[in-house]
Amino acid sequence: MELLPTEPVSPTPIVAIVPRSRTLPLSPGRIAWQTTVDRETHALFEELKALLAHVVPTGDMASVLKRALQVAVEQEKKRKFASGVKCRSQRSEATTRAIPDAIKQQVFARDGAACTFVGADGKRCGSTWRLELDHVLPVALGGETSVENLRVLCRAHNQFESERVLGEAHAATAT
Numbered sequence: 001m002e003l004l005p006t007e008p009v010s011p012t013p014i015v016a017i018v019p020r021s022r023t024l025p026l027s028p029g030r031i032a033w034q035t036t037v038d039r040e041t042h043a044l045f046e047e048l049k050a051l052l053a054h055v056v057p058t059g060d061m062a063s064v065l066k067r068a069l070q071v072a073v074e075q076e077k078k079r080k081f082a083s084g085v086k087c088r089s090q091r092s093e094a095t096t097r098a099i100p101d102a103i104k105q106q107v108f109a110r111d112g113a114a115c116t117f118v119g120a121d122g123k124r125c126g127s128t129w130r131l132e133l134d135h136v137l138p139v140a141l142g143g144e145t146s147v148e149n150l151r152v153l154c155r156a157h158n159q160f161e162s163e164r165v166l167g168e169a170h171a172a173t174a175t
């Protein structure tokens, strides 16, 4: 009897069995994380672990992750609240100039880094997710880039307001 060359057995697709990510509260203040990462993420983690050896000598995964998240959050906050806030109400090329950092910081400080949109029920949105700066009077309608004419809105409310204001202006000129 002739022996057939054995077929290479494909490895069990672990990813299909284990959920990709899982968060499990263990006790008040402790949460178990389980996730699957690619090689690049693993290499980045190992690199950071080595770089942080003086701060986290044990290489404890939770401590290294905490450090990475702290740095990332700080960096994203800076980008969002200082130099990277987009102005979605701006339409023409002439109005896409950056808002000076000093103005951005004042507006965010005044508005408490949360969406200032007030709904029909009188409740403020207050979202801190995807914040943008909005010209109360759009630049296209002669609005200035000043602390007084800027406000913090979440992305959804910025789009909503931008369409409403420009829509009203369009309706006014059409009549």
Ligand SMILES: [Zn+2]
Residues within 6 Å of the ligand: 115, 116, 117, 125, 126, 127, 153, 154, 155, 156, 157
């Ligand atoms: Zn909002």
